[in-house]
Amino acid sequence: MKTAIIFASSHGTTEKVALQIQSELGSNTVLINLKQTKTIDLAPFDTIVIGGSIHAGQMQGRVKSFCKKNLVELLKKRVALYMCGMNEPDFETEFSNAFPELLRKHAITSKCVGGEFLFEKMNFIEKFIVRKVSGVDTNVAKINEDRVKELINDLKK
Numbered sequence: 001m002k003t004a005i006i007f008a009s010s011h012g013t014t015e016k017v018a019l020q021i022q023s024e025l026g027s028n029t030v031l032i033n034l035k036q037t038k039t040i041d042l043a044p045f046d047t048i049v050i051g052g053s054i055h056a057g058q059m060q061g062r063v064k065s066f067c068k069k070n071l072v073e074l075l076k077k078r079v080a081l082y083m084c085g086m087n088e089p090d091f092e093t094e095f096s097n098a099f100p101e102l103l104r105k106h107a108i109t110s111k112c113v114g115g116e117f118l119f120e121k122m123n124f125i126e127k128f129i130v131r132k133v134s135g136v137d138t139n140v141a142k143i144n145e146d147r148v149k150e151l152i153n154d155l156k157k
């Protein structure tokens with residue numbers, strides 16, 4: 001079974017989770033970064049994992065357009081979804097807005113896996129927003145390893 005992990009990552013956290021999933025699933029798993037790849041041929045893959053992160057309440061546009069553009073084909077595959085974010089009380093709403101309803105219902109597993117604030121990767125405005133909204137000004141690591149493991153286990157079933 002061939003798996004593609006298709007993701008977008010602004011500061012590297014979604015990519016880190018993608019790499020962890022890839023290392024657990026083994027050699028038949030490829031990573032596809034939506035920032036670097038315009039057209040993706042989904043035909044060779046049985047399983048598609050889609051990951052992205054939330055900034056100012058929204059999933060990356062690249063992830064949203066990928067899902068919209070490929071919805072019909074994705075509904076014929078085994079699909080897993082994950083989202084990185086730091087505002088746990090909003091996860092449900094953020095996740096609902098991030099992925100189309102049909103895809104959410106079709107997915108074999110969906111996880112909000114937390115995230116990180118990495119100040120060295122943020123620009124001036126991002127630092128300002130995070131300080132103001134979250135009240136922190138140093139790095140915070142809150143990847144929920146249990147949820148990442150659950151996602152991996154669901155994919156291995």
Ligand SMILES: Cc1cc2nc3c(=O)[nH]c(=O)nc-3n(C[C@H](O)[C@H](O)[C@H](O)COP(=O)(O)O)c2cc1C
Nearest residue numbers: 009010011012013014053056057085086087115116
């Ligand atoms: C400017 C900024 C805005 C953010 N806004 C939100 C938000 O609205 N909701 C949320 O859950 N997380 C928010 N986050 C947290 C990110 O989702 C988190 O940093 C995530 O790990 C980023 O993953 P990435 O590096 O793969 O893009 C924000 C982070 C930054 C830097």
